[in-house]
Amino acid sequence: MSLTPAELSSSVAGGIGASPQRPDGNLKVRGEFAYASDLWHEDMIWGSTLRSPHPYARIVSIDLTEALKVPGVHAVLTHQDVPGSNLYGLEHKDQPVLAVDVVRYQGEAVALVGADHPETATRAMKRIKVEYEVLEPVVDMETAADDTPLHPGGNLVRHVPIRRGDQSPTADVVVSGRYEVGMQDQAFLGPESGLAVPAEDGGVDLYIATQWLHVDQGQVASALGMPLDKVRLTLSGVGGAFGGREDLSMQVHACMLALHTRKPVKMVYNREESFYGHVHRHPAVLHYEHGATRDGKLVYVKARIFLDGGAYASSTGAVVANAATLGVGPYEVDNVTIDCYGLYTNNPPCGAMRGFGAVQAGFAYESQMDKLAEKLGLDPVDVRIANAMTEGSVMPTGQVVDSAAPVAQLLKLVKDKPLPPVSTTLDLRSMPGGVSNTTHGEGVVRGIGYAVGIKNVCFSEGYDDYSTARVRVQVIGGELVALAHTAACEVGQGLVTIMQQIVRTELGVQRVTILPMDTSIGNGGSTSASRQTYVTGGAVKAACAAVRDKLTKLAGGRELSEVDLADLVGDDVIDETVEWRHRATEPLDPETGQGNAHVQYGFAAHRAVVDVDVELGLVKVVELDCAQDVGNALNPQAVLGQIQGGSAQGLGLAVMEEIQTVGGKVRNPSFTDYLIPTVLDMPPMSIDVLELADPNAPYGVRGVGEPPTISSTPAVVAAIRAATGLALTRVPVRPEHITQT
C-alpha cells in the first residue's frame, strides 16, 4: 500500500495551500533576474528587422546593395532566404516569415539585418531600398467581409453561429445596444528578445522569451526546413506575456540570421518595435438584443459580434469561438441566437490576450444587463441574480455546467461588502486627476457598478490539450531531493512555485529543483487559457504518483511512512515522465454551435466604486472589490496576485488602455501614450476567494488568471454610468465621452 500525499507532506513546509517564496522572487526584486533581453554570447551579432511603414502595399522591389556595403554588416536577408516554408501561424499558416510581394499591416517584417552592433544594423536598415505601391487599406471590421480580399479565401477568418431554443422569440421587455471595445495591448514589460546559436550538428539552439516552446519549435523548424530535433528551444527569462507571446515574433528571424552567418544572433525589440512585434486584443463591435419578462427573467439573447483580427489570423478562430460560446455571460437563457465573426483587415494583427474573446463579450452583455435593470426599474444585482447560472445550468452550446458555478453567491459577496466612506479631507491623491490638481471636490460624483463574468479554462473544441512532466528523486549529500522538468513556460505567473509545492506535497521532499524549461522534454502546452496549474500541475502530480509507485515497489511491502526514504533510494535515481490530459472536449457543430466544447468554467464578480469629475471627465476608481471561485487555492498569495493583476488590466481597458489606429496606422506605439494604470489609478482591493473544488480537476483547481479581467471592465464602466447618467457604449471611456466634447 502506498502512502497518501497528505501523510508524506505532513513534515514538509511549502506544499500546496501554502504561499512559499518564489524561487525567482528575490532576484526579480533586486533587479538581478536575467531576462531574455540580458542574453549574451561571445562573438554574437545583433539582428534587426526592417518593417513596413504602410498598412497595405505592394512591394515593387527591394534593393539590398547599399545595405550590404555597410561595414560590420554580416547579412541582409529577405523572404528569398527563408530556407523552409515562408508561411506560419497558430491556426492558419497565413503569415509570411518575411513579406514577399505584399505587406498587410504597418510593422510587417520585410527584411533582416545581422550586424556587429545594433547601431550598425540600424544604419544598414536605412539603406535598404524598398519600393512600395501603397494600397487602400481595409480597416472596418463590419464591412471587411465584403471589401478587398486580403487573403485568398476572403476576409472572413471564422464565423461561429450559436442557435439554441426558439429562434423567433418575443418578450415583454426588449433592450438593445451597440458596443465597442478598443484595441488593448498586453503591455508586458519585457520586450521580445531572443538569442539564436548555430549548433555543430547544423541545427540551432534558440533561447527565447515565449509562452509555448513546442508550438514555436514546430513553426521555426517548418520555416527553417529542418527536422524538429535540429531546432532546440530553451525558455529565457520572460517579463510578462498575457497572450502576446503566443505567436512568433523574432524566433525564425534570429535563427535564419544565425544559420546564415554561423554566429550567435541576439535580437531584442525596443518598446516601439514591441508594439508592432506582437498581436493585441481584438477590437470588437457588438450588437446585442436582450428580451426579458417584466420581472427581469431573460427570455432570449440575440447578438452579432465582430472581432477585428487584423492582417493575419493568429488565434482569431478560437477567440471567435469564445466570444460566441460565452456570449450571454454566466446566465441561464433558453433562447440564444449569436453570430460571431472574426475578420481580416489591415489593422495590426490581433490574437491572444488575457480573457480571449470573453472580455469583449463581457463588456457588452454586462452593459445590457444594466440596461435591462434600468428599464425595469430593478436593482442591477437583483437582475443578475435572477438569471444567474448554477451548477447544472445549460450553456448556449448545450453543455451542462457540471461543477460549481456560484454566480449569485459571488455577486452577493461583492454587494455585501461595506462601501468606502466619502473622503472628508482633501488629499489630491484620492481625487480624479490625482496630484495634477484638477479638482478639490468640484464636479466629483460617486458611482457604483457591478459585473460578473465567465471564462472557459484550458483549450477547447476537441483540442488535444496536454502537458508533459518529468519528476526525478535521488539522494544528494545524504538528502533526498527532487527535480521537476517540463516545457511549460514560466512567464511571471508563478508556475515554478506551484510545481515545487506539488512535488513537496506529493513526495514529502523539501528540496525541489525546477529544471530550465526547454524542448528536450515533451510538450507542456501553452501558458494561456488559465491552464498551467490545471494541466502542467496535473502532469507534475501524475509524475509524482508514478515516482511514488516506484518507491512503494522499492519498499517491498513496507509502508513508505515507516522507512527512511533517503536510505530506500540509496544510489538509485527514480525518474518518471508522464503525459497528462484533462478530459476531452468536442468541436462545436458548425451550424448550431452546439457541443461540449469547454473543459471548465471560471467565474468572478466585481463591484466598482468610482469618483468621476463629471466636468473634466476624469475618473478615480475608489474601490474595485472582487469575489472569485478558484476551486482550490494552491498558492493563496499567487491567487490574490492574479486577481489583482487581472482586475487592474480590466480597469486599464475601462478607462485608458487603447492602441489607437487611423487608417491602419498605430498612433501611440509607446508607453508615453499607451497608458496603463499606476498605483494612483488602481485601488487596493478587498478580495473574497471561494474554494469550491471541481471534481474533474487536479486538487479541484479552477483557472484563476482570466476571470477577473472580464468582470472588472464592465463594473468600472457601470459605476461611471451611475455617476454620469451617460450610456457609455465604448471602452476605454475617454474624458471626451464623459464631457461629450
Next chain:
Amino acid sequence: MDFLRPDTFAEALAVKAERPDAVPIAGGTDVMVELNFDHRRPSALLDLTRIAELREWTTVDGRLRVGSGVPYTRIIEQLGAQLPGLAMASRTVGSPQIRNRGTVGGNLGAASPAGDTHPVLLAGDAVIEVASTRGTRMIPAAEFYLGVKRNALEPDELIAAVHLNATPGPEQFAKVGTRNAMVIAVCSFAIALHPAEKRVGAAVGSAAPTPRRATAAEEFLAGELDWAAPEPLLDSVKRRFGELVAEAASPIDDVRGSAAYRKHALAVLARRTLGWAWQDHLGKEARECA
C-alpha cells in the same frame, strides 16, 4: 557621438561656443527619450550634471534665482513654500525617479508645448537667464517660447537659471491627463495673482504650438477683481475668465485628446484655479487685517 563633461559652467559655455551642435543634457528625461526613439542623433551630448553651480538656488534682490539644474524634487521639497505654483507643476512631472533627475532647465531647453512648468513660468513673470561666452541675456518667459520645441536660445547659449518673484501672490497650477499620475498633459493651466501690481498672470500649456499667456483673460480679470476690498467672486466672472482662457488656446486633435475637449477642460481648470487662488487671496487679506 561625443560625450562632453565640463566641470564648470564657464567650461561648458566654452564647449558650447566651439560645438554649438552639442545637445545639452541634464536629467535626460526628454533628451534620452528622443535618442532612444531615434528621433534625434546629435553629434555630441554636453553633460551638465557635473556643474555644481547650476544646481543651486539663491535670493538676489528679492528675486529667487533657481539654477537650471535644480531637480523637480528639490523644488518641491525646498522651494514649495516660496514658489507654490512651480512646486505644484513640478509635482505633476513623471514619477518620483523622473522628478529626481528632471530639471526646469531641461523643460525650458526642450520647450515642448506640453512641458509642465511652462504655464507657471509664464503666469509668474519668470525671466530666463541664458549665457554664452559672449555674455548673459535675461529673457522674459513670454518671449522665450518661439514654436513647437523651439526656444529663444542662440546655438552657443545655455540656460543658466530662472528668476522668479521670491514673494509671489497666490498661484495655482492644474493639468489634465488621462491617468492619475505619470502622464503627459492633455492641457494645463496656471494662474498667478499679483496683488501688489493689481495684475493677473494666466497661461495655458499643451493647447497651442507653444505654451502661451491668455492675455485677454488676464486683462479681463484684472479689471474685475477688487483687490482692496476683496469679496467672493461672482460665478459670471469665473465663467467669463474660463471662456477667455479657452479662447487663448489653439489646440489640435491628437492621440491624447480632442481640440474641443482641450478648450472645454481649460475653461473648467481656469474657473476652478481662479476660485482657489482668489480664496487664498481672501484668506491672506483676512489674516493681514486681523
